[in-house]
Amino acid sequence: MPETTSFRCLDGWTDPANLIGEVPGEHVFWLDAGVDAASGWSWIGSGEPADPPDPVVDGSSRQRIGREARTGPFVGGWVGWAGYDAAASRAGAPAKRDAAEPEALWLRVERFVAFDHAARRVWAAAPADAVDDFAAQVDTWRTGAFARARADAATGDLFARARVDPDQYAALVGDCRNAIRRGDAYQLCLTTRFTVRDDHPFDALAVFRRLRAASSSHHGGLIRSGERALISASPERFLGLTGGTVLTSPIKGTRRRGDDAASDDQLVRDLVTSPKERAENVMIVDLMRNDLQRVSAPGSVVVERLLEVETYPAVHQLVSSVSGSIRPGTRLSEVLATAFPAGSMTGAPKLSAMTILHDLEGAPRGTYAGCFGWVGRDGDADLAMIIRSIVVNGEQAYVGAGGGITWGSEPEAEVDEVALKARAPLAALGADLPPRWRERVR
16 A cells, blocks of 8 residues: 555535445445535545555654645545444454354455535545646546436335244333343444345435435545445444544433424424433443553543434434543554444443343344444544445345443334334335334434
């Protein structure tokens, strides 16, 4: 991989949604800041399969490589994902592995297009000896591109198959509460899966267009390698690494959007004042503080925000943020060894929670509940949780969904939350919830 990346600013603005269809190759990505984003960055491009990245993340490589802030935080490196099960196993928990899924998929990226949504500028990025040719190639993409941002309608004639029915999920919530009552855990993130099959391979780009049209998010993404693809509208940033500072923003607490402004405001108030949701969020904040302290300088870990509401097209979420200063010489693998799987997808205490959930869920999570995004060769990174996501492999796709369980959880409300979270990703596949689950969506 080249030591530096050169950037060329292109004339005018092109929405990444219009350009992504022109990117050639079997291994293509689109990291998306959202529909009509007014801030942040998006990236599209292609790469080649690579081993998982492991740069030093203490900020020293960033200083050595150098960068221009106006060209965005990603200077080339890797784009990809890591799944849940292998990470749980490495953390010491029992884990079932899905033989049909890789534990991780990373692409080495040297050429890409960066979109600065605030400045409305487009940059072509490539090694210095190739950037002019690549910029010219991107201009040909722009000439050939046409407005494809509007999502094609899905057929809507597919039905998902549920791993468990609503009554079974409610019973598992009861089992979680029993484990909490015994003192084996404080909180458990109980998940399940919905699987969809079609007669033809899913068009991953079309599926992502539909998902982002319905559930746009600041950490959306499409990463495709052959017939396998991860499609996500994730609202949760797992780890951001910038110049030796690490930031995590766990989400715990969800409410649907209201039918009008008054009901929407009431749902926000209900979320903010719920003792169960507040306790659940604070438990995971405390867990993440403990995780980050293991790789951060003493005294540097702080809670930057606590119990703030973020609103998305389908849901309100309760979000907090924790940051720390990475110790000198620390590599990405060391950070992931302490923080991954994320506490928001396990519960607390983490190892006990993963062990309990292994028995209750009874099947692999696969890629779901893992993380995805970019890792720069300079040691900066931005990784999101794989939630509100779809995993596609040819004619088959699945959607994972779940929620945090505390002693104060009500089983019926937890069932409703799973149905709410799974509905939009399934609709993007042209599928509906199974009949008994569909009854739970109001």
